[in-house]
Amino acid sequence: MRFRPKRPARENAARLLPRLAEKFFRAGDASVEDDLHSEEVHAFRIRAKRFRYVLEYFRPCYGKALDAYLAAVRGLQAALGDLNDCHSTGVLVQELLETGDPPTRHKKLLAALDRRESDLLEKYQAYWHETLESPEYRERFVRYLTHPPRRPANKPVHAAKSQAAV
Amino acid sequence: MYEQVNPKLDLLTYRAGIVETLLRDMAFSISQTLERPDEASVHDLRRLCLRLRHAVRVFGPLLPTRQVRKLQGRLQVLQDLLGEVRACDVALATIQQAEIASASSKLETKKAAATLAAERRRRMRPLRARLRKLQHSVAIGRWRVRLLPA
Numbered sequence: 001m002r003f004r005p006k007r008p009a010r011e012n013a014a015r016l017l018p019r020l021a022e023k024f025f026r027a028g029d030a031s032v033e034d035d036l037h038s039e040e041v042h043a044f045r046i047r048a049k050r051f052r053y054v055l056e057y058f059r060p061c062y063g064k065a066l067d068a069y070l071a072a073v074r075g076l077q078a079a080l081g082d083l084n085d086c087h088s089t090g091v092l093v094q095e096l097l098e099t100g101d102p103p104t105r106h107k108k109l110l111a112a113l114d115r116r117e118s119d120l121l122e123k124y125q126a127y128w129h130e131t132l133e134s135p136e137y138r139e140r141f142v143r144y145l146t147h148p149p150r151r152p153a154n155k156p157v158h159a160a161k162s163q164a165a166v
Numbered sequence: 167m168y169e170q171v172n173p174k175l176d177l178l179t180y181r182a183g184i185v186e187t188l189l190r191d192m193a194f195s196i197s198q199t200l201e202r203p204d205e206a207s208v209h210d211l212r213r214l215c216l217r218l219r220h221a222v223r224v225f226g227p228l229l230p231t232r233q234v235r236k237l238q239g240r241l242q243v244l245q246d247l248l249g250e251v252r253a254c255d256v257a258l259a260t261i262q263q264a265e266i267a268s269a270s271s272k273l274e275t276k277k278a279a280a281t282l283a284a285e286r287r288r289r290m291r292p293l294r295a296r297l298r299k300l301q302h303s304v305a306i307g308r309w310r311v312r313l314l315p316a
Contacts, residue, residue, distance in 0.1 A: 005228050009180035010173045053220045057184050061173035089260040092253055096281050109261060109278055112269035119265075148173075 010148050013058035017145040024051045025138055028076075032128045039087075041124065045080040052077060063149040069141050072131050079127045083120040086113055167191075181225040182314050188218045189313075193306040200297050203290055205255040212248040215241055222313075233312040240305070247293040254286035 003012050024047065031044035052073045059066060090113040097106055132138070171183035192214045199207040219241045226234050260266060261278050300306070 001224060001227075003177050003225075003228060005178045006176050008174055009171075009177050012177045013173075049216075050220060053217055054224060056167060057221065057224070058173075060168055060171050085256045085260050088253060089257040092257045092282070093261070093278055096285055097278060106270075106274045106278060109266070109270040109274040112266045113260070115269065116263075116265055 009058065010061040013061045014146055014148055017054065017058060018142045020051055020054060021142050021145055024048065025132070028128055028132060032125045041080060041121070042084060045077070045084055048073060048077055048080060061148045065144060069144065076127060076132060079120070079124040083117065083124055086117045086120055089113055090117065178228055181228050184221055185225065185313055186310065188214060188221055189306050189310050192218060196297050196301055200294065200301065203294065208248060208251050208255065212245065212252050215245045215248060219245065229313055237309055237313065244296060247296055250289040251286060251293055254282050254289060258282045
């Protein structure tokens with residue numbers, strides 16, 4: 001990200017965040033293509049998380065309306081998180097139990113995790129299509145990021161400089 | 167989380183507010199985790215560690231390069247240790263979810279839970295040692311001074 005350090009944070013946010021949002025949508029579209037597996041969706045999960053972090057850093061530059069967009073990204077992350085949890089549990093259980101001494105088979109448990117993973121993958125795809133796929137929604141989101149309100153709803157209480165003294 | 171940072175400030179001062187907030191929360195979270203190393207504390211600290219690493223990366227061009235590299239390394243080590251413990255917590259919670267527990271056998275779930283709990287205890291040891299070291303060496307305070315010189 002190329003910042004302009006001497007310009008206000010709000011100006012930097014308005015310049016950088018819309019581009020990040022567009023990249024996020026493009027990556028999301030690619031992640032819901034058919035025949036994808038949890039491992040492939042994992043890369044997008046990391047990207048979505050980073051996008052949310054940046055939105056949160058610049059949250060004070062925007063109004064309360066950003067919270068609704070943030071909630072949508074959080075919802076997406078929750079779906080991706082559940083999927084990842086299920087996948088990583090399968091891997092860990094297999095690693096710890098089946099390669100243990102003595103090795104134990106957990107056929108039913110692993111089969112249940114597999115089924116759950118498939119369900120969660122579908123759930124994630126449905127969330128993307130329902131919540132974040134609409135072009136109008138995306139346009140609104142990007143437009144909002146491009147034009148932060150002059151007076152954000154939550155007024156800052158302290159300046160960062162005074163915080164540093166705490 | 168960063169509500170108190172003033173958006174009218176120039177980005178250099180603004181990023182100081184963000185990093186300052188994360189460092190302060192992290193110092194508190196380290197004490198919490200040492201005091202009570204349960205699932206929630208480990209999760210909170212891991213999230214803060216991820217956020218701080220990310221903030222240092224994003225605002226890296228506006229921070230002292232050498233210090234950023236050092237801090238990234240330290241955070242990576244901590245994050246790996248936290249991730250190891252978190253993986254056990256996630257697995258324990260997942261196998262006990264109704265959808266999975268009902269489709270599996272009680273015996274398999276019980277055995278897996280016992281193994282995961284033992285593994286968590288084992289993985290907690292190096293994490294606890296690392297956190298103690300960070301706390302005793304007042305690392306967060308040093309990071310703050312080096313990253314955000316007055």
